[in-house]
Amino acid sequence: xxxxxxxxxxxxxxxxxxxxxxxxxxxxxxxxxxxxxxxxxxxxxxxxxxxxxxxxxxxxxxxxxxxxxxxxxxxxxxxxxxxxxxxxxxxxxxxxxxxxxxxxxxxxxxxxxxxxxxxxxxxxxxxxxxxxxxxxxxxxxxxxxxxxxxxxxxxxxxxxxxxxxxxxxxxxxxxxxxxxxxxxxxxxxxxxxxxxxxxxxxxxxxxxxxxxxxxxxxxxxxxxxxxxxxxxxxxxxxxxxxxxxxxxxxxxxxxxxxxxxxxxxxxxxxxxxxxxxxxxxxxxxxxxxxxxxxxxxxxxxxxxxxxxxxxxxxxxxxxxxxxxxxxxxxxxxxxxxxxxxxxxxxxxxxxxxxxxxxxxxxxxxxxxxxxxxxxxxxxxxxxxxxxxxxxxxxxxxxxxxxxxxxxxxxxxxxxxxxxxxxxxxxxxxxxxxxxxxxxxxxxxxx
Amino acid sequence: xxxxxxxxxxxxxxxxxxxxxxxxxxxxxxxxxxxxxxxxxxxxxxxxxxxxxxxxxxxxxxxxxxxxxxxxxxxxxxxxxxxxxxxxxxxxxxxxxxxxxxxxxxxxxxxxxxxxxxxxxxxxxxxxxxxxxxxxxxxxxxxxxxxxxxxxxxxxxxxxxxxxxxxxxxxxxxxxxxxxxxxxxxxxxxxxxxxxxxxxxxxxxxxxxxxxxxxxxxxxxxxxxxxxxxxxxxxxxxxxxxxxxxxxxxxxxxxxxxxxxxxxxxxxxxxxxxxxxxxxxxxxxxxxxxxxxxxxxxxxxxxxxxxxxxxxxxxxxxxxxxxxxxxxxxxxxxxxxxxxxxxxxxxxxxxxxxxxxxxxxxxxxxxxxxxxxxxxxxxxxxxxxxxxxxxxxxxxxxxxxxxxxxxxxxxxxxxxxxxxxxxxxxxxxxxxxxxxxxxxxxxxxxxxxxxxxxxxxxxxxxxxxxxxxxxxxxxxxxxxxxx
Numbered sequence: 001x002x003x004x005x006x007x008x009x010x011x012x013x014x015x016x017x018x019x020x021x022x023x024x025x026x027x028x029x030x031x032x033x034x035x036x037x038x039x040x041x042x043x044x045x046x047x048x049x050x051x052x053x054x055x056x057x058x059x060x061x062x063x064x065x066x067x068x069x070x071x072x073x074x075x076x077x078x079x080x081x082x083x084x085x086x087x088x089x090x091x092x093x094x095x096x097x098x099x100x101x102x103x104x105x106x107x108x109x110x111x112x113x114x115x116x117x118x119x120x121x122x123x124x125x126x127x128x129x130x131x132x133x134x135x136x137x138x139x140x141x142x143x144x145x146x147x148x149x150x151x152x153x154x155x156x157x158x159x160x161x162x163x164x165x166x167x168x169x170x171x172x173x174x175x176x177x178x179x180x181x182x183x184x185x186x187x188x189x190x191x192x193x194x195x196x197x198x199x200x201x202x203x204x205x206x207x208x209x210x211x212x213x214x215x216x217x218x219x220x221x222x223x224x225x226x227x228x229x230x231x232x233x234x235x236x237x238x239x240x241x242x243x244x245x246x247x248x249x250x251x252x253x254x255x256x257x258x259x260x261x262x263x264x265x266x267x268x269x270x271x272x273x274x275x276x277x278x279x280x281x282x283x284x285x286x287x288x289x290x291x292x293x294x295x296x297x298x299x300x301x302x303x304x305x306x307x308x309x310x311x312x313x314x315x316x317x318x319x320x321x322x323x324x325x326x327x328x329x330x331x332x333x334x335x336x337x338x339x340x341x342x343x344x345x346x347x348x349x350x351x352x353x354x355x356x357x358x359x360x361x362x363x364x365x366x367x368x369x370x371x372x373x374x375x376x377x378x379x380x381x382x383x384x385x386x387x388x389x390x391x392x393x394x395x396x397x398x399x400x401x402x403x404x405x406x407x408x409x410x411x412x413x414x415x416x417x418x419x420x421x422x423x424x425x426x427x428x429x430x431x432x433x434x435x436x437x438x439x440x441x442x443x444x445x446x
Numbered sequence: 447x448x449x450x451x452x453x454x455x456x457x458x459x460x461x462x463x464x465x466x467x468x469x470x471x472x473x474x475x476x477x478x479x480x481x482x483x484x485x486x487x488x489x490x491x492x493x494x495x496x497x498x499x500x501x502x503x504x505x506x507x508x509x510x511x512x513x514x515x516x517x518x519x520x521x522x523x524x525x526x527x528x529x530x531x532x533x534x535x536x537x538x539x540x541x542x543x544x545x546x547x548x549x550x551x552x553x554x555x556x557x558x559x560x561x562x563x564x565x566x567x568x569x570x571x572x573x574x575x576x577x578x579x580x581x582x583x584x585x586x587x588x589x590x591x592x593x594x595x596x597x598x599x600x601x602x603x604x605x606x607x608x609x610x611x612x613x614x615x616x617x618x619x620x621x622x623x624x625x626x627x628x629x630x631x632x633x634x635x636x637x638x639x640x641x642x643x644x645x646x647x648x649x650x651x652x653x654x655x656x657x658x659x660x661x662x663x664x665x666x667x668x669x670x671x672x673x674x675x676x677x678x679x680x681x682x683x684x685x686x687x688x689x690x691x692x693x694x695x696x697x698x699x700x701x702x703x704x705x706x707x708x709x710x711x712x713x714x715x716x717x718x719x720x721x722x723x724x725x726x727x728x729x730x731x732x733x734x735x736x737x738x739x740x741x742x743x744x745x746x747x748x749x750x751x752x753x754x755x756x757x758x759x760x761x762x763x764x765x766x767x768x769x770x771x772x773x774x775x776x777x778x779x780x781x782x783x784x785x786x787x788x789x790x791x792x793x794x795x796x797x798x799x800x801x802x803x804x805x806x807x808x809x810x811x812x813x814x815x816x817x818x819x820x821x822x823x824x825x826x827x828x829x830x831x832x833x834x835x836x837x838x839x840x841x842x843x844x845x846x847x848x849x850x851x852x853x854x855x856x857x858x859x860x861x862x863x864x865x866x867x868x869x870x871x872x873x874x875x876x877x878x879x880x881x882x883x884x885x886x887x888x889x890x891x892x893x894x895x896x897x898x899x900x901x902x903x904x905x906x907x908x909x910x911x912x913x914x915x916x917x918x919x920x921x922x923x924x925x926x927x928x929x
Contacts, residue, residue: 003787003791003792003794003795003798003874004527004528004530004718004795004874004875005794005795005798005874005875006875006876006877007798007877007878011877011878012798012801014878015801015802015805015878016801018805018808018809019801019804019805019808020808021804021821024797024801026821027797027800027801027804027821028667028695028698028699028800029821030666030667030669030820030821030823031667031695031698031699032669032671032672034672035671035672035699035700035703035704035705036698036699037697037698037699037700037703040697040789040790040793041568041569041696041697041789041792041793042568042789043565043568043569043784043788043789043792044785044788044789045788045789045790046785046786046787046788046789046790046791047785047786047788049532049786051785052532052536052782052785052786053532053536055785056536056539056778056782057539058554059539059554059555059557059558060539060540060554061554062553062554062557062752063539063540063543063547063551063552063553063554063555064547064551065542065543065551066551069544071544071546071547073546074545074546074769074770075544075545075546075770077544079468081465081466081497083465083497083500083501087500087501087504087505087508089534090504090505090508091513091514091515091529092508092509092511092512092513092515092516093508093511093513093722093723094513094529094720094721094722094723095513095514095515095516095529095720095721096511096512096513096514096519096721096722096723096724097519097521097524097526097721097723097724098721098723098724099511099723099724100521100857101512101845101846101849101854101855102911102913102914103846103849103906103909103910103911103912103913103914104511104512104849104854104906104909105511105512105723106452106507106510106511106909106910106911107506107507107508107509107510107511108507108511108723108724110452110454110507110510111504111507111723112724113454113925113926113927114454114455114456114927116925116926117454117456117926117927118492120926121490121491121492122490122492126926127925127926128925128926130724131725133580133581133584133725133726133768133773134580134768134769135769136766136768136769137580137584137767137768137769144624162769164766164768164769164770165769167765167766168765168766168767168768168769170765171591171742171764171765171766171767172624172767174591174764174765175590175591175594175624175625175626175764176624176626177626217480217481217484219481219483219484220484221483243486243490244486244490245480245485245486246480246484246485246486247483247484247485247486247487248486248490251487251488252483252484260769267538267541267542267775268541268542268543268544268545269540269541269543269774269775270540270543270544270545270547270552270555270770270771270774270775271545271769271770271771271772271774272545272580272726272768272769272770272771272772272773272774272775272776273580273725273726273773273774273775273776274769275726285923285925291724292923292925293925294919294920294923294924294925295919295924295925296914296915296916296918296919296924297914297915297918298449298911298912298913298914298915299912299913299915300449300912302449302450302451302910302911302912303451303911304451304911304912304914304915305914306914306916306919308916308919308920308923308925309920309923309925310920311920313616314583314616314617314619314620315615315616315617315860316616317616317620318616318619318620318629319619319620319622319623319629320623321616321620321623323620323624324583324584324586324587324617324620324621324623324624325581325583325584326581326582326583326615326616326617327580327581327582327583327714327721327724327725327726327727328581328724328725328726329580329722329725329726330722330723330724330725330726331720331722331723331724331725331726332722332725332726334504334723337455338500338504340492341455341465341492341493341495341500341503342464342465342466342495342497342500343464343465343466343492344463344464344465344466344492344493344494344495345489345490345491345492345494346464346489346494347464347465347466347467347468348490348492349486349489349490350468351468353471353475354468354471356479356480357471357473357474357475357476357479358473360473360476360479361473361474380479380480380481380484397548401548401551406544406547406548406551409546413546414546427468427469430469430472431472431473434473
């Protein structure tokens with residue numbers, strides 16, 4: 001049993017004596033007898049390091065990582081250069097907290113400022129915050145930005161957003177009394193633009209994904225124009241890697257871009273921690289929630305960084321704050337910054353292009369398997385696509401698993417009643433692995 | 447360290463450099479996959495730097511930062527305890543696990559969540575937890591949504607007021623508003639606790655609940671907690687426990703036994719997961735049995751024989767508050783910590799956290815103002831004396847001078863109800879000699895504040911930059927690099 005406490009029993013006794021107390025219990029004299037726990041917690045005895053490792057090894061042994069994976073659906077296995085985790089594990093970063101004391105936190109503040117800049121460069125927008133919890137909560141915060149900026153409580157949201165994003169938006173909206181109107185997907189799997197025109201009414205704006213959950217590429221420019229036509233603001237939920245090959249949301253008329261930065265160097269880690277990013281036009285900068293680092297100088301003129309625009313935040317504004325967010329995902333944001341710096345424009349474009357090409361090679365191969373059909377054959381996609389099959393999706397998935405391949409996601413797991421599958425490829429999928437998956441599919445559907 | 451600014455990664459950029467390579471494309475390269483209107487028109491303006499450039503850049507940035515591994519970090523209300531290295535290693539065992547992996551492939555991870563939940567229930571006395579919230583404030587929001595859902599289910603639609611003490615964290619009122627409540631502020635009693643008469647007067651048919659941190663942000667245990675709970679419950683409200691200060695009472699008292707109905711825990715405070723420079727955290731929310739139906743889905747269910755499962759069939763659930771299941775790798779670190787300490791170790795941690803705070807307070811009470819002269823819990827709140835203030839020495843000056851002594855300053859100017867507050871939370875991780883060193887520095891600063899106050903305004907002198915001009919930063923915000 002270790003409690004990581006340096007002081008010995010003797011030292012503790014001396015410290016109690018210095019305070020003038022007889023024993024440890026005297027420290028807790030203010031706690032009424034009736035609420036004291038006068039028995040041990042119902043936990044096992046403390047474990048040594050060796051025993052904790054054993055406990056984890058036994059759990060990890062029951063969590064299998066496949067030889068090859070074709071599963072995305074909101075969490076993507078891209079290559080993480082070796083330098084990324086090593087730098088992110090500098091303990092001056094990870095054992096610090098929010099940089100309240102700027103002079104001794106210049107490293108983290110500059111890293112935040114750089115993250116904000118990188119997100120602006122990636123999205124083509126003017127300002128970004130220091131991160132929020134994940135993509136889904138970034139979208140929820142963006143909805144709050146829309147309703148605050150427009151003073152309207154209705155927002156259009158595309159059915160093409162990830163089911164978890166839609167679920168989180170729905171939860172937040174219920175309690176903030178925001179009316180969400182879902183824009184359906186048309187027969188090509190993209191947001192139904194006439195529906196937007198007919199149902200906008202007095203909406204504050206639209207939230208739509210690029211690419212959408214089914215992998216389809218949306219016509220961002222037209223969505224932005226349709227939103228602006230009713231006087232609304234357009235929020236684009238983007239997959240950062242897609243921006244290696246696609247025009248940026250800011251160039252296509254988005255007022256706000258949000259998304260999940262997981263693909264930027266963060267491990268899958270069973271769903272988190274990931275990092276939500278938010279960028280906006282200059283005009284909406286003061287509506288952004290959460291921490292923002294800004295550049296200034298000290299009295300000698302040295303460039304310095306501080307947390308700024310804090311009059312938006314909960315510790316100053318309390319019930320009038322733009323959001324309640326305090327802790328964010330700073331270390332994950334630094335990780336994403338390191339990743340983007342290493343990849344640079346060419347590396348990100350190459351990873352994006354390879355992901356797209358391999359997904360198309362996979363889709364092409366699958367469409368030749370009798371019994372498998374691309375769901376939206378006429379719609380361009382990035383690195384993910386939905387298929388419908390003549391066999392049960394769980395059966396298909398199970399057959400692949402026997403060969404240590406994690407196939408596309410059986411959609412019924414997160415879209416009740418959907419019998420299709422959602423397949424994904426990235427630069428990590430070697431051609432021989434794709435061919436292996438295709439040959440298993442050939443057997444399954446033979 | 448001498449004063450210096452440090453180049454931005456963008457200022458290191460040289461056209462053509464890159465820090466990564468990928469294998470050649472091994473499938474046919476198709477053209478025209480992207481519709482004309484969506485094709486990237488410009489090369490992304492990201493920095494172009496070599497691997498060694500990036501490695502040196504971030505290594506040197508990290509040297510301009512200060513974490514718990516560098517030294518004493520008594521940031522009140524943040525519990526900056528030591529982050530065990532073991533936990534970093536074992537949590538990484540799940541790094542490759544996809545969140546939508548088949549449940550049988552993810553069984554170890556699901557079981558880990560179920561076991562962590564069981565540990566948290568034992569420590570707090572609650573019946574069930576959700577692990578989904580990503581941070582303390584996110585947990586607050588989730589917990590308050592549960593309270594709203596509870597009242598709604600009882601057709602009690604007019605309970606719109608959340609009571610919040612004036613000593614509360616700023617997140618409390620902000621979360622209440624996001625959850626659809628109005629807030630009503632409770633003025634604290636002179637001893638720093640809840641004023642029972644004010645509470646009775648504030649409670650009524652519109653009371654949805656009371657948010658309370660116990661021990662409070664003054665570091666004081668709410669002696670009247672049983673009576674407070676009784677008053678709120680009598681009025682039909684629920685009691686919310688802000689778990690930011692749980693490090694004071696592990697194994698000593700449990701929030702559920704005090705009468706609370708809902709709480710959040712900051713795994714990154716009490717359970718030693720690293721704060722990451724501002725996150726990621728994790729803010730699990732615990733509830734009594736009557737609130738279980740409203741928990742976010744999926745709910746983790748413990749199974750037999752080392753199994754566990756995710757239950758999505760929750761018709762009364764408030765829905766999801768975050769993608770997937772929460773900050774899993776943070777949960778894994780907390781689980782490792784609780785396994786390491788066990789029942790006795792957690793109690794010992796709280797005892798020593800409280801001992802250390804009292805040791806510091808006791809050693810400084812003759813030279814600083816102590817607004818509440820009582821035994822404190824895991825943190826103590828001090829303030830400059832009137833003579834210091836008359837000399838023009840403010841809390842900021844004391845904090846900035848501490849930096850030159852090699853310490854991270856305490857939380858300052860919070861809680862708001864103490865003028866010029868200095869909130870010190872040493873945690874159990876610190877040795878007596880570390881505390882003695884800090885005490886000596888604080889005493890020396892107190893002496894200088896009276897004898898040569900001007901000296902304190904020049905600090906810090908040992909950092910890469912001096913005090914930044916925050917007014918300029920806010921007036922003309924520059925929040926990104928532009929060429």
